[in-house]
Amino acid sequence: MPLEPIIDSPTDSPAEALRGLCGGRVHLPGDPGYDAARLPWNVAVDQRPAAVVVPHDASEVAEVVRAAAAAGLRVAPQSSGHNAAPLAERGLDGVVLVRLSEMTGVGIDPDAGTARVVGGTLWRDVVAAAAPYGLAAMHGSSPDVAAAGYVLGGGLSWYGRQHGLAANSLLAVEVVTADGTVVLADADHHAELFWALRGGGGNLGIVTALELRLLPVADVYAGMLLWDREHAPAVVRAWSEWTRDLPDSVTTAMRVMSFPPLPELPPFLSGRQLVVIDGAVLEDDDRAAELLAPLRALGPEMDTFGRMPAGALPEIHMDPPGPTPAVSGHAMLGSFDEEAVAALLAEVGPGTTTSLLFAEVRHLGGALGRPAPGGGVLDHLPDDYALFCVAIAPVPAAAAAGLADADRVVTALRPWSTDRRVLNFTEHAVDARSGYAADAWERLCRVRAELDPAGMFRANHPLT
Ligand SMILES: Cc1cc2nc3c(=O)[nH]c(=O)nc-3n(C[C@H](O)[C@H](O)[C@H](O)COP(=O)(O)OP(=O)(O)OC[C@H]3O[C@@H](n4cnc5c(N)ncnc54)[C@H](O)[C@@H]3O)c2cc1C
Structure with a gap:
């Protein structure tokens, strides 16, 4: 009869160093909340990270990134877990899953025709917030996909053939970078990072807020x-x-x-x-x-x-x-x-x-x-x-x-x-270069190497 694998006692785990963060919303293997916290939207996926943390704001995310780096761990951002399969397939040893599911909220600026969307917000909430102003967002076919993962991965919307990929409706991104700082990237600030985020997935940082251009569609x-x-x-x-x-x-x-x-x-x-x-x-x-x-x-x-x-x-x-x-x-x-x-x-x-x-x-x-x-x-x-x-x-x-x-x-x-x-x-582990034109891929890898030389961020479709 095969023996049950021996799970290291939590006190042996480097992830123990994260315990006091996020008001205690930190779940390690063996903790009572671990199994519920690691469950993604795609419940067929069995993801087993070194820890799951559930931050409530950008400063908690930044703290997690700094503490994980100090403990020799990597971090994987996840909003809803619709595309969790490739993450789990590669294994999550030494990886802290940062669940953004409790970081939600939408603010609409009706005059500017824009939405400020907190990092883990689902499309259904963005659509509902924009609609009273006669505005529409470039959501996809599913109301409970999160705006962040969808937009960072491109985003195919029912508005797509008229207005293009949703990634290009991004006006600005608040993101926690590999050194654990909160940065605002837009066309005039951190422009290379802003370019890379619009399609580069979760490889560049943990997105804590997005500013999206809305469509005047009632x-x-x-x-x-x-x-x-x-x-x-x-x-x-x-x-x-x-x-x-x-x-x-x-x-x-x-x-x-x-x-x-x-x-x-x-x-x-x-x-x-x-x-x-x-x-x-x-x-x-x-x-x-x-x-x-x-x-x-x-x-x-x-x-x-x-x-x-x-x-x-x-x-x-x-x-x-x-x-x-x-x-x-x-x-x-x-x-x-x-x-x-x-x-x-x-x-x-x-x-x-x-x-x-x-x-x-x-x-x-x-x-x-x-x-x-x-x-x-x-x-x-x-x-x-x-x-x-x-x-x-x-x-x-x-x-x-x-x-x-x-x-x-x-x-x-x-x-x-x-x-x-x-x-x-793509819900398998694949070579991510197939997602990009050759020259765009080279530039994306250069931006990532410059901003995250140690490879802190583990995306579902990693660049390396
Ligand atoms: C039923 C269904 C319908 C769909 N319909 C569409 C559609 O119409 N159009 C379309 O384009 N796609 C569609 N998708 C695909 C969907 O866009 C992807 O699964 C997307 O990755 C989901 O993003 P998420 O944040 O909800 O999922 P997650 O699994 O949480 O995220 C996927 C990846 O995105 C990155 N990520 C997520 N959140 C953050 C963050 N806050 N900061 C940094 N990185 C982050 C991470 O690398 C993460 O591994 C659909 C998928 C399903 C299952």
Whole structure:
């Protein structure tokens, strides 16, 4: 019988040096609060850091960084834990997890059209704070993703083809750097750091606040079209053709979905295989209807597209409302032509069985494909589509089956894939250079080497 691993007594741990910090919100292995504190949003991920600390403000974060450095430890910032998998995969020995989940809050400056967002705040709170002023933030499909991790990783929003990557809506960042000081980085101060933060993830420091440019958008024409999966061959082919000739004002995604029969799901989802197209059309109602007409002509079973308050946009994608065990696969696609549609449907189309909750293709291009003037390290994405496959993984066997099925779809679409990735959608340990253009990668590594020569910060997608 295998022996249980011997866990060092907490008093042997260098992390013991952190005990008095953050008003005692420090959890070491063996402490009663450790397991709850280390649980990320993706509850399938078993992250076991040397300690979890839960700061309440920037000065507590700075203290943690200084104390960790003195104890020979590294630090990993985490807001929600949506993308915790690559961190855990590499192991967290000697790493202090800095959970920003209790550092939340949003201030709106309606005259300037900006939001000041505290480091661990979820998008749902930013959207709710901005909406009363007729303003919208460049959130993604999920209300409980945190603004920080999403924006630092690029950020693909329903506003994306019109307005570009969310990273380039950053105006200023308050960040704790490797020497444990709180710095304000913007276009005029610490400009190289500011450039690197806009796409460089958690490699440069712990972000304690963000200043974001908001969009003057009070309402938006958005929603979803839904068909039974038996219609997928016609619908997916039509979507792929439709996306090839669209104005930048339209940002949509297409998913082939399989729901288990569950009483908590609405009847239109429970036990169903579906094909769903959703997104936003930033046009007036008549023009939006005109643009959607070719898809509506395919007779969707459900059509929720219409004008809605911008505050409702984070709900249209039906992302899970709370912590979820999940595994995934991802690739960037240079094109999504008729043969690519056939390859996708051979894996998840009518007549197939899959453990994937969905195989999704997001339409990029437009402003996402053009370098943002004065943008950061990730100022655009070169490819026109992103593939993201997700399976729910409550037990290890489901995780293994989900990963195998996700891998099958990624492999089937390899002829259309490029060597780039969106690191936000990459939930494995990969070589992070695949997230960047070659020259941007070199400059990012130089900035990191200068600002954090000892490698204090451990990001989910580390540069080295
Ligand atoms: C259901 C779902 C829907 C999604 N939808 C979208 C979408 O529409 N568009 C999109 O672009 N992405 C989307 N994503 C991906 C998401 O943007 C990434 O998972 C992102 O990393 C989440 O950031 P987080 O802070 O919530 O997660 P975390 O796991 O907490 O953070 C991920 C990494 O970001 C860094 N980080 C986080 N907070 C800080 C901080 N305060 N300071 C410094 N570094 C920090 C760290 O390196 C951390 O490891 C989705 C993911 C899921 C699971």
